[in-house]
Amino acid sequence: MRRLILLAGAVLLAGAVAADDRPDPTELMPGGAASVRVARDARAFSQPSATLPFDRLLDFRVGDGVFRKLWVSSPSSTTSSDGLGPLYNARGCQSCHMRDGRGRPPEAGEAASSLLVRLSTPDGRPDPTYGVQLQTFGIQGHPAEGRVVADWSEEVVALAGGETARLRRPAWRIEGWAYGPPAPGVLLSPRVAPPMIGLGLLEAVAEADILAQADPEDRDGDGVSGRAARVRSAHLGTAALGRFGWKALAPTMEDQVADAFSADMGLATRLHPAGWGECTAAQAACRAAPDGAPAPGEPEVDPRLFDLTVFYARNLGVPLRATPTPQALRGRALFRDIGCTACHRPSFTTAQMPGRPEHSGQRIWPYSDLLLHDMGEGLADHRPEGDADGREWRTPPLWGLGHTRTVSGHTQLLHDGRARNALEAVLWHGGEAQAARDRVVGLSPADRAALLAFLDSL
Template sequence: MRRALELLRAPRHLPFGCLIAGLLLTAWPATIFADAWADLSATRTDLTPEDLARVESVTAPTKDFSKPEDYETMQGGAGTSRKRVNADAFSQASANITFAQQATFKLGNALFRKNWVSSPSSTQASDGLGPLFNERACQNCHLKDGRGRPPLGADGTTSMFLRLARAASNAEEQATIARHEALNFPDPVYGTQLQELAVPGLAGEGRMSVTYTEEPVTLGDGGTVSLRRPAYSVNDLAYGPLDSATTLSPRLTPPMIGLGLVEQIHPADILAHADPGDRDGDGISGRPNIVPAETTGKPALGRFGWKAEAASIRQQSADALATDIGISSPEAPRHWGDCTEAEPACLAMADGVQPRLGDTEAPVPVMDLITFYAQNLAVPARRDVGGKDVLAGKRAFYEMGCAACHTPKFVTRRDTPDKAQAFQLIWPYSDFLLHDMGEGLADGQPVGDATGNEWRTPPLWGIGLTGRVGGGHAFFLHDGRARNLTEAILWHGGEGTKARDRFAAADAATRAALIRFLESL
């Protein structure tokens, strides 16, 4: 870590905080900033002016593609895993945590892998499953702590779910969204997510169905690529029809690596990249999703989830436990998971709360361990960063405009709760903002400030190891429709149209180099 921070000694000409504050004041009306983001600092309050200058210097986009940047291999900072690349590449602990913390990490890993059982059960610390659920363990969805996959024949859908929601339908609901007290509104019968499985004595809610239509795309050099367009529906609904206003949004489980580092990026650094009105005219108008933060009761900057709907790892973990598995926690005290009043048989089932352990099925000690585990899954080291084709692909990545949304670098805050994540130069390749990706990728489901066309820029670190970790599969985008990285790029629309078109128009060698660069991440 000490060596990596030598990078931060370079001077700069204008304090970083001044640039951020200036952008914020011109990008959004003062009333919005004051009301919604009162607790989000427009400047980095954790650094001295000298450190601000160093951070600005080290995170500036590179202009030299003749060689790797300093410490580019260590894309997760000092916590980067240098262990052998294999199927467990996403399951390693941060390299810079203490020996005692490694024990905590392993306990969290055990809970992440634990299969919950239905109540009542003799294994009282493990019961509380469902009653309606999608999986019995976190690890069963986040395969090897990596990316999920879409349904493959009879293999089921356990690592991709259908989110159910509708937009505000009246002035009162619109005001609730505007005050950042809710993200959207659930289906009145089936809740926020389709639950395909159920405990004994209860029927699952239904079954997701997906069909694909192949659509050929012609590239600039005459080659063709076939994209598959998905169509989603729900079969065998057990409790009546869905509401006519309910939208279906498929969500693939994302990789778990580097989450603790993302959590420690200062809000000012994320907001600095936002340009809602596209004032600079580059066609990119990323904006933040300000979301309810149940842990604090105040609006917060969303940075996790496909639409940046969660502000913290703890809240994201609690929501997943409640919605995917049906396990309650202090942050999401829903003992019956996603069951609704329209499903009385579900609500009549026994819950798994053990008063001697706490007043929820996953009490504070359990949530502490699961959260620590999720915060400390290491990012693997880059490979072949100095390869000729990798460097050529990196140049193409910048020149095509990919880095306008996939921001390469950040430096985490100094005042982190855990010093292992403090002041780290990291390379997530994301701005963590919402972008309109066009009608082709739209799900039509608003989530807080995110529209039905908008998605958070997903981090790219580790993307080249997707197949290795996923047992040979490599499906990309929010619903896994892309079967490789080329297809994923060609699905970009909206704000990604220019970059996509430049990629499609490039010669085969340039396209191959860009893919090679992505595979090195």
């Protein structure tokens, strides 16, 4: 394997690139030794990390089974799969993280989707009736809380060289609040499901290495600050660095997965023991409905299966990259030179994780600093969450970006899927990223195409 990669590196170096533009040969293995060789097909994000020892592959498969499982309401004859709801967003993890890839906003008139909406009052508390998340489905006898609708408006952006791009701007609203009106001025934050690859590796990046990149006061004066999120971890029982979710709300995989079981599916785990999931005290019938606990006081999700779901979520391999074309290499240099790497930090080396050799000591290429950035008014949801304010988002990793269409059947990007491709995603960048975005507008058409070819090669 290593021989092969070095060889690929040698071919790269033979091309006509300036000395400092020579890619590091390890770039073609974005997940380090955990990277996986995949066909360019719909299964590209669903492979176990190459570093998984053989005797743990079965655990991965069982975790995959839980991830794909469709839960049912209680009481039911299939006791190991019941407890859904009463209110929920989807019946299984895969319903949103389709093929372990990314979700998308709903089409006009579509109810089910892989986008969910978080809620809060203007002063940052959960909505007294609806809680922190809008559940768009309910089991028999429990109406869905409401329906998510986007009204889209189009605008044209002129680019250098006579080109134009069209952006679609969503105005999000909820139709048919079923349990009475929400708090006056309720804040909505729509999110699509992010892809699932390489997450155990991101969890293994040393906190010090992430903090070293943070520059909250922008002391270096480059216009890009970057702030580490400090959030509460139910799993660790203490404050910790937030890493997962569009606003870095979850510090560990256990926190993220327990939140998903509870808020998205209404399933109790050790960390969130309420069988009614996210039903509030105002939703009394929901709280009184039968739950799926196998015995009183036991969580609906068997603790062993919970752990295997966490294991699965940590170990989806990042695809090896193909040797980039000369055009993508040119784009790679532009990506650095116009300032994208100020946030989309190319690489880290993961720490030594006790008991997790499969994630330890890997040079990885996620293209994210895992920090929060002010992305400007255009992307703002005005809803603070965890440590992030209403304009901040965590830099998403860009590894695997070029597989989006084959895995997910679309190329819609950003936290609410408003961008229909990578160029639109960049044109939405504002705030700390305004200067980098403006440079993309000013690139010649050939250079812009090269930048996009680089993104597509990831």
